[in-house]
Amino acid sequence: MSFFERIFGKKQSSAGIAKDRLTIMLAHERVDCKLPYLDDLRNDLIAVIKKYTSVDDVKITSHSNKSIDMLEVEIVLGKQ
Amino acid sequence: MGTIITVTSGKGGVGKSTTTANLAVGLANLGQKVVAIDFDIGLRNLDMILGLENRIVYDVVDVMEGRCNLSQALINDKKAKNLYFLPASQTKDKDILQRDKVKELLTALKESFDIVLIDSPAGIESGFEHSIFLADRALIVSTPDVSSVRDADRVIGIIDAKSEKAKNGEEVEKHIIINRIKPEMVEAGNMLSIDDVLNILALPLIGVVPDDEHIITATNTGVPVIYKENVQAAESYRRIARRILGEEIEFVNIKAKKGLFGALKGIFR
Known part of the structure; x- marks a missing residue:
């Protein structure tokens, strides 16, 4: 430049x-x-969550740094 | 016992066969007994780059299916007497190779050659898997563009998953060859630099080959460019061959000094 x-x-x-x-x-x-199992995991989680709430999607994000790999699962319930 | 080295890339058209041909000649001229095998079934090309297309009688599938024996199918190079070549079959069925037959063939070749150099097909299908599963080392060829680097990254990620060596707890030794770099474009900030590619792929560099018109004329005539004197690409290939044998040598100065210096640091680290 x-x-x-x-x-x-x-x-x-x-x-x-x-x-x-x-x-x-x-x-x-x-x-x-x-994480080849990510899709299966998501589907299983949705199945469980659906039993208790009306939510039909979860957001999974992965983070990693030098010492740890982490999955963050976010379930948005919305307002009743 | 010889070493199996697979030249691969993921993406097609980045110069795998050219690299294989030149390194095969280079290694043979360094006194190694080399066999180059084309695993690109149905799309044979290494024969023309080596200039041996008129001498083919049998191919790799003929050997595996027992239609001839190994020594009948091996073609001795015209100039490099230490170099032998086993051509791909031009059959339409690219999935014809069978794992146990491949293993039998490669094991036999390992017995009588110092280096078994495999030209892998593009893609990550069965042909690629066959060419990688017995490899001791892999040379990943990438050009400095987004598609090639992305595919190289993908291939690097699956090499160990498909390798027998990795199954036994060892690792396939992997190196990057950056092909067709244009130093003027890198300097103008319009091409990924050597450092950029290496940072992304996170593997050691074993060679940088400049974009060079001599490679095209060499392919036209069937005499690999490595035979030429005073040609940058030829010098690059000669040095890669020596690095494969463990020598530590400087990288050819392709003008882009900063990038090359970084690359140099990378390999001596």
Whole structure:
């Protein structure tokens, strides 16, 4: 990126965009690879939750850092 | 006992066969007894890159199905006397290879060659699985673009899952070859740099090959580019061959100094 582009906040280089897109995409794909049971788990959870509430979807997000891998399950009940 | 090295990529058209041909010649010229096998059943190509297409009588499927013996099917290279070549079959059925037959063949080749270099087909189907399952090492070829890097990442993720070595608690040794890099584009910020690719794939680098028109003319004539003097791509391949044998050598300076310096640090780490 040239000096002027930097000053005027011109668009990011295409290589930079490629890198960002790849990093995000692969973060997702690697999780899918590592947790092949994710879809089954989600379906089982929904089945259980449906027994007690009218909710028919759960949101599962995975986080990981150096020391731990974590799954976060979010159930939105809404307002009665 | 020889080493099985599989050249793979996931995505097609990134230069697997060209890489295989040049490294096969390079390793043979370093005194290794090498056999190059084309596992791309139905889409044979390594024969033309090596310039051996007119000498084919039998192919890899003929050997596996017992229509000929191994020595009948092996073609000795014209120039590199240490190099032998086993062509892919042009049958339409790309799923014809059988795991136990593949194992039998590769085990036999390992007995009499120092290096068994396998040109894997693109994709992650059975052909790929057959070419990786007995591999001791894998060379993952990627060009610096999003589709190629993404597919390379996917392949890296499944190599160990498909490998017999990994089943026995060992790991397939994996290295990245970055192919067709254009230093001017990297410098202008319009192409992923060597560092970018390595950061994403998180594996050590074993070689960088510049985008070079000589590779096209070499393929036209059937004489691999590695034979040429004063050609950057040829020098890159010669150095990769030596690195495969464990030598530590500098990376060819492809102008993009910063990227290469980082890459250099990566391999000596």
